[in-house]
Amino acid sequence: MIIKKPTFIDKEVDCICDACGDSLYIKVAGERIKEGGQLSAEFGFASDGEDGNRYQVDLCQKCFFSTISSIKKRRNLLSLFAEDFEQPDETFGKVND
Template sequence: MKVTQAGQHDVVVDVVCDVCGISTRNADAELQYGSMHASWGKGSAHCGEEYEIHLCENCFFAQVAEMKRTRWLAVMFDS
């Protein structure tokens, strides 16, 4: 989740991980995060819906590992 400061132009002041809820600022006060985005189109059960998920480094790579594991389990008995 992006945390913004209202003003003439909204300014992103922090990005909080949507999984664990911690700030994604590193020791140098720089934002370090990954994001996953989905935009569903015609024919989808979720047509017109958009999603953006912000993740800290640990949660991002945990999600990537889980996706790889899910894929591996799906094909492990294929010839």
């Protein structure tokens, strides 16, 4: 016997890219699939004026890789002034191989 109880559970129905405003959900064969990523940070007492602040932005695939590209450009720039600074390659930020 199935016993049901009414509940009030928040269900994610959409996720909007904080950069471009597009939905992170795409339709594939009639199914809505979430494709994208998040950039997040949490700062503590040792930070520069951000103690207790948390940040999180949702990014679609295009904006995520645009952000990764910006980080790689910054790292490339910083590597110009430091001999022991490794330049990022195509696997930069990727956690699986």
